[in-house]
Amino acid sequence: TFVGSEIKIDKEFVTGEVAPNIFAGFLEHLGRCIYGGIVDYGNTKLTNDKGFRTDVAEAIKELDMPVMRWPGGNFVSSYHWLDGVGPVDQRPKRPELAWLNTESNEFGTDEFMQWCEYMGTEPYLCLNMGTGTLDEALAWVEYCNGDKDTYYANLRRKNGREKPYNVKYWGVGNEVWGPWQVGQMTKENYALKAAQWAKAIKLLDPTVKLVACGCNGVDEWDQHVVGETFTTHDFYSIHLYTTSQDHYKNVFQPAGAETAIQVTSKLAELAKITNMTNKKFLVPLTEEQKKKEYKIVFDEWNVWDPIRADGEHGAEQQYDFSDGLAVASWLNVFIRQAKYLEMTNIAQCVNVIAPIMTNKDGLFKQTTYYPFQLFSKYFKNGQSLNLSVKSPIYKGDVGDFIGLEWVKYVDTSLALLDVSAVYQPAEKAYYVAVVNRSEDEDAETKISIADAADSLNVTEWAYYHENIRAINTFEKPNEVVPKESKVTISNNSTYKFPKHSFTLLKIQE
Numbered sequence: 001t002f003v004g005s006e007i008k009i010d011k012e013f014v015t016g017e018v019a020p021n022i023f024a025g026f027l028e029h030l031g032r033c034i035y036g037g038i039v040d041y042g043n044t045k046l047t048n049d050k051g052f053r054t055d056v057a058e059a060i061k062e063l064d065m066p067v068m069r070w071p072g073g074n075f076v077s078s079y080h081w082l083d084g085v086g087p088v089d090q091r092p093k094r095p096e097l098a099w100l101n102t103e104s105n106e107f108g109t110d111e112f113m114q115w116c117e118y119m120g121t122e123p124y125l126c127l128n129m130g131t132g133t134l135d136e137a138l139a140w141v142e143y144c145n146g147d148k149d150t151y152y153a154n155l156r157r158k159n160g161r162e163k164p165y166n167v168k169y170w171g172v173g174n175e176v177w178g179p180w181q182v183g184q185m186t187k188e189n190y191a192l193k194a195a196q197w198a199k200a201i202k203l204l205d206p207t208v209k210l211v212a213c214g215c216n217g218v219d220e221w222d223q224h225v226v227g228e229t230f231t232t233h234d235f236y237s238i239h240l241y242t243t244s245q246d247h248y249k250n251v252f253q254p255a256g257a258e259t260a261i262q263v264t265s266k267l268a269e270l271a272k273i274t275n276m277t278n279k280k281f282l283v284p285l286t287e288e289q290k291k292k293e294y295k296i297v298f299d300e301w302n303v304w305d306p307i308r309a310d311g312e313h314g315a316e317q318q319y320d321f322s323d324g325l326a327v328a329s330w331l332n333v334f335i336r337q338a339k340y341l342e343m344t345n346i347a348q349c350v351n352v353i354a355p356i357m358t359n360k361d362g363l364f365k366q367t368t369y370y371p372f373q374l375f376s377k378y379f380k381n382g383q384s385l386n387l388s389v390k391s392p393i394y395k396g397d398v399g400d401f402i403g404l405e406w407v408k409y410v411d412t413s414l415a416l417l418d419v420s421a422v423y424q425p426a427e428k429a430y431y432v433a434v435v436n437r438s439e440d441e442d443a444e445t446k447i448s449i450a451d452a453a454d455s456l457n458v459t460e461w462a463y464y465h466e467n468i469r470a471i472n473t474f475e476k477p478n479e480v481v482p483k484e485s486k487v488t489i490s491n492n493s494t495y496k497f498p499k500h501s502f503t504l505l506k507i508q509e
C-alpha cells in the first residue's frame, strides 16, 4: 500500500466545461463495424425492418454518444458517396483501397442518416480527399443540406428524403499525411487544398463547421497546418492510438495525448497571434476570428494493439482489464483538458477496436465499455476542476507510442494516481474519477473538499478485477463489470483505491 497520497478538490477552480461531444463515436466501413455491427441484413432475429441491429443500438445508446463520425477513417479516401445512394439493388460494388475489401454500398448516406435519427445522434461526415474531388464534396454537402431546387438536393428528394439533413460537422480529409493513404499529401499541398475546399464549401453552405485534418498534434504537419487553416476552418482534428502488452506502458501512454492537446492548443494560440501581428497577411482577422479558440476535434482515439488487431483481420481486438484502465486514463485526460476540446470520437464503436463485440446471436460489452459509459453518463456538461493531486510517480519505462517516441522525453505526468473531477452544479455533486495505475499497491488517499460538510454521502462505482488480463466474452459477458455501492465518508479522511483499479465517486455536497 502506498500512503500519503492526496486529492484536494475546490469547486471554485474551474478550468472549463465538459462538452457533451467529448463522448462522441466513430463508425468506419472496416471489417464488421458496419456490416455485422450496425446493420446485419438477413439476420431477422436481431434487426429491425431497416436491418439495424437493435441489440447494438441499445448498447451504443447506453454510451450516450451525441455525435457519430462516418464513413471513415482511411476508407473514406477512396469512397464515392454517389455509389451509396438511390435504389439499393442498383448500387455498384466497388473495390476499396484502404483495407482492400469490396464495398457493397448497401449502407450509404441515407441509411446512415436514418440510423442517426433512430439513435438520436448527430452525423459528422468526413470528405474524400484521396480519390475525391472538390466537385464531389460540394455535391455531397448539397445532397445533405440543400434546400433549394438544385440537382443534388432534388436527388435526395427523389431518394425519399424531402427535408435537408442539415449536417453540421464535415471533416476535410482523413489522415491525408499517412503513407497508407490513397492520395497522400505534403503539409503544403494539404494546406492549400484545404483552404480552397473550405472556401467553396462555406460559399455553398455557410452554416457548416469544417474540421481541418491534423496529425498527432505535435508533428511538423501540425506546426504548419494549424496556422494555415486557422482562418478557414472551425476546428482542428488530431488522432492518436496507444497500446502495449505491458500494463504500465498501456496505462501511461494516454498521458501523451494530454501533451498533444496542450501543444496543439498552443499552436492554435500562436496561429492567432501570428495572424494578428504578421503584416504579410493582407486580410486582417475579423473580430470573431480574434476571439476564436480553434478547438480540437480528437476524432480518433483508443487503445489499439496492431498486433492483436490488424487491419487484415478487421481490427477486432479482445480488450482486457488493463485496456479498460487505459481507456479510463484516456477519459481523465479529456476531462482535464476539456476547455480545448470541441469533440472526441472513440475509434470505433462496434467490432473494430471497439467496446462492443457482436456475433450472429448477440453481443458482449468489452472491458473498455464501462469506463466510457460511466464518464459519458456523469461528466457531460460538468465543470472540469483544477485539482491538487499528490501521488507517487512511476519511474519505469512508458515506451513509445506508435510513432511518438517523444513522449518519453517530455514533461508528461507519470503519477500513479490518475485523477479528474467535475462539479455538477444542478446536482450539487462532485464526480471524481481515479485510476490507480499501480499493478500491485493499493493507495490510501486523503480526499479533501474545500468548504464541504464533515460527513459526505458518496456513491461509488468500483471497477476492479484481481487479474489485469481478465476479459469479457460471449460465454462470460459479466466477468468484468463495475459495482455500485453507497458509503459515507468524512471530509479530509483517507479512501482506499485498490491496486490497478478505476473508481468513480459521486460526492454529494
Ligand code: AHR
Pocket (backbone or CB within 6 Å): 028, 072, 073, 074, 075, 174, 175, 300, 347, 348
Ligand atoms: O480507426 C482505424 C484507422 O485508424 C482509421 O481508418 C484511420 O483513420 C486510422 O489510421
